[in-house]
Amino acid sequence: MTRGERRPGRSSWSVRIASVRGIPIEIHASFLLLVVFMGWRTTTSAGLAAAAAEQVLVLAVFVCVALHELGHAIVARRNGVPIAGITLYPFGGVARMARRPPQGMVEVVIAAAGPLVNLAIAATILVVSGGAAAGMSGGLWSRLVGMLLWANLILAFFNLLPAFPLDGGRILRGLLTLRLGWIRATVWAGSIGQVAAALLLLLGVIFDPWLILAGILILPAANAELRYALLLRQLAGRRVGDLVRGELITVDGAATISEVSELSVASPLADFLVSDRGRVVGYLSAPRLWSVLRSDRPATARVAAIVDELARPIPATAPVEDAIGLFDPAGPEVAPVVEVDGSIVGVVAIGDLLRAVQIARRATAADAPSAADDSP
Numbered sequence: 001m002t003r004g005e006r007r008p009g010r011s012s013w014s015v016r017i018a019s020v021r022g023i024p025i026e027i028h029a030s031f032l033l034l035v036v037f038m039g040w041r042t043t044t045s046a047g048l049a050a051a052a053a054e055q056v057l058v059l060a061v062f063v064c065v066a067l068h069e070l071g072h073a074i075v076a077r078r079n080g081v082p083i084a085g086i087t088l089y090p091f092g093g094v095a096r097m098a099r100r101p102p103q104g105m106v107e108v109v110i111a112a113a114g115p116l117v118n119l120a121i122a123a124t125i126l127v128v129s130g131g132a133a134a135g136m137s138g139g140l141w142s143r144l145v146g147m148l149l150w151a152n153l154i155l156a157f158f159n160l161l162p163a164f165p166l167d168g169g170r171i172l173r174g175l176l177t178l179r180l181g182w183i184r185a186t187v188w189a190g191s192i193g194q195v196a197a198a199l200l201l202l203l204g205v206i207f208d209p210w211l212i213l214a215g216i217l218i219l220p221a222a223n224a225e226l227r228y229a230l231l232l233r234q235l236a237g238r239r240v241g242d243l244v245r246g247e248l249i250t251v252d253g254a255a256t257i258s259e260v261s262e263l264s265v266a267s268p269l270a271d272f273l274v275s276d277r278g279r280v281v282g283y284l285s286a287p288r289l290w291s292v293l294r295s296d297r298p299a300t301a302r303v304a305a306i307v308d309e310l311a312r313p314i315p316a317t318a319p320v321e322d323a324i325g326l327f328d329p330a331g332p333e334v335a336p337v338v339e340v341d342g343s344i345v346g347v348v349a350i351g352d353l354l355r356a357v358q359i360a361r362r363a364t365a366a367d368a369p370s371a372a373d374d375s376p
């Protein structure tokens with residue numbers, strides 16, 4: 001499984017156990033609890049030898065899950081997608097991507113890499129054992145190798161189910177993106193994921209409680225991705241150029257604060273771009289100017305001394321949801337918005353973009369049922 005990270009960082013319940021090619025691998029505390037619980041249960045019911053064999057199998061499956069995630073991580077990095085780390089949970093792992101997952105064929109290739117690792121391990125066991133492992137017969141250890149073979153096949157095929165957020169769902173979305181675009185593809189894949197989770201819950205009630213667990217794991221992630229896609233659909237079509245702040249006056253950095261304040265009296269709503277030899281060097285909002293005027297800073301000081309730094313320019317045609325990612329979280333909060341020819345049409349603050357997303361989110365929550373009706 002892979003996950004796009006909107007909030008980099010790691011779970012506080014995870015412990016780092018290794019680092020492979022610079023990719024940190026963490027293990028979630030619940031995994032250790034499960035190992036201890038299984039060891040205790042099998043020791044009391046079947047004896048120490050059986051418990052030891054079980055622990056070896058758990059460890060081996062754990063390594064296979066880690067290799068599955070490393071498969072995702074290494075292929076992702078080769079495709080220019082940075083990986084924040086891998087976290088291993090009792091029922092699988094997650095390779096956390098440091099930004100939104102890539103779209104189209106790149107997503108397909110990254111998602112397919114994990115199950116392919118498990119299929120490769122299963123094929124290797126099959127070949128080395130001369131096919132004997134598939135029968136799971138013989139002594140304790142050869143049965144163990146057989147179980148490892150089947151565990152890898154189950155890992156591969158379960159993850160290949162076309163149910164978002166499993167790898168199969170991502171492969172499906174990647175392929176659908178080629179025809180439908182990312183948003184519609186995600187609405188489709190998220191909806192299919194919901195249906196698959198509901199089916200697993202139903203089959204779990206009839207056949208095997210483990211399927212209930214799988215359904216419970218899939219459902220929230222499918223819901224979250226679907227909501228995110230519906231949100232982006234609300235925003236779809238909104239461009240940064242639609243959100244630029246109104247009136248802008250460009251002044252030279254050599255102008256004094258009192259000269260700029262006279263301009264502000266004439267146009268009280270205007271913000272200022274401050275230029276130096278034709279190049280924009282900073283931004284001065286009307287509220288900031290007023291607070292400077294109320295301070296005891298001399299009115300003869302240069303305006304260049306009180307400007308705010310600007311973030312990198314953003315194209316007016318950029319979609320709102322993409323533009324949010326163009327701001328450096330530690331950098332300036334206001335960016336110039338530019339036309340294709342480089343001319344500045346205005347400025348936009350990260351807060352303006354986030355507010356637009358919030359409004360779209362509220363609209364999404366309000367019309368989610370109807371939005372779901374017309375989606376796929």
Ligand SMILES: [Zn+2]
Pocket residue numbers: 001002068069072114115159167
């Ligand atoms: Zn996977």
